[in-house]
Amino acid sequence: MPKKLALTTFLIINILIGTTMFVTLQTCLNSNLGATTATTTSNTFFSLQLGQNSPIYSIIVFTIVAVYSNFIWIYSKNNNFFFNIIQRIGYTKFLKKGALYSFLGGSLLSVMMSFYQLSFLTLLIHPLQLNTPVTNQSEGISVFDNGNLWSIVQFIILAALGWGVYAVFVFAVTLWIKKNVLAMVSGGLLGVLLFVLPALLAQLLQGIGTTFFYPVQISTLLSPGMITYPSIPIEQAASYFPYSLLFYALLAIFLMILWVKQKEKKN
Numbered sequence: 001m002p003k004k005l006a007l008t009t010f011l012i013i014n015i016l017i018g019t020t021m022f023v024t025l026q027t028c029l030n031s032n033l034g035a036t037t038a039t040t041t042s043n044t045f046f047s048l049q050l051g052q053n054s055p056i057y058s059i060i061v062f063t064i065v066a067v068y069s070n071f072i073w074i075y076s077k078n079n080n081f082f083f084n085i086i087q088r089i090g091y092t093k094f095l096k097k098g099a100l101y102s103f104l105g106g107s108l109l110s111v112m113m114s115f116y117q118l119s120f121l122t123l124l125i126h127p128l129q130l131n132t133p134v135t136n137q138s139e140g141i142s143v144f145d146n147g148n149l150w151s152i153v154q155f156i157i158l159a160a161l162g163w164g165v166y167a168v169f170v171f172a173v174t175l176w177i178k179k180n181v182l183a184m185v186s187g188g189l190l191g192v193l194l195f196v197l198p199a200l201l202a203q204l205l206q207g208i209g210t211t212f213f214y215p216v217q218i219s220t221l222l223s224p225g226m227i228t229y230p231s232i233p234i235e236q237a238a239s240y241f242p243y244s245l246l247f248y249a250l251l252a253i254f255l256m257i258l259w260v261k262q263k264e265k266k267n
Helices: 002-030 038-047 055-077 080-089 091-124 134-139 149-174 180-204 210-216 218-222 234-266
Strands: none
Touching: 002 055, 038 091, 038 149, 055 091, 055 149, 055 180, 080 091, 091 149, 091 234, 149 180, 149 218, 149 234, 180 210, 180 218, 210 218, 210 234, 218 234
């Protein structure tokens, strides 16, 4: 098992790094780099974020982050030998460790992706500035997109927290899935569903319930301030991030508590 786990982890990380590098380079080639400024670097970085690039790339990231964060816990839960150990140490202890390592795994991969993207863009385009005129903010596609290094660092921190919570949420959902194959692709399936469905419902209801649907929209959690609804100005989009974080954290906790109660009832 340790060798298989190490090999799987190695493959997952390298696939993610390779995909990130390819998409970053492809985006640079497709961008207008005639004016190589800090704002160009910032614009390109944010164009690589969730919902701004290829849907296939987004699905790959959804799936890989979830698998990397949850693989060992999925395997343990669905393996008779390891599940007997889980029963002996207690469900609560298992969930605490699973949630903690899922959060750390999701956050770590998010920071790693951002670091690789930013490093490549800085080398290929232009370094970011420490102090940026306010006028640059109007050129961006996000409230954080102004060519300022500190603005992007703030976005990276928020996105890392969001990906960590998303990984915990996926972990909580996979507790209810008995097939390893289905559990491993659940991150991608959930990501697509939670990206499309809230926006579709908000559109069908013509803006009614926007304050509920927007925090549920997964991009609000994973790419704060990037994708907005018509009734939400881009300047206010990032302010919904704490509500999205709280919603998915509480939903994950609820699913885990329910799972424990179900297992204890069966025993």
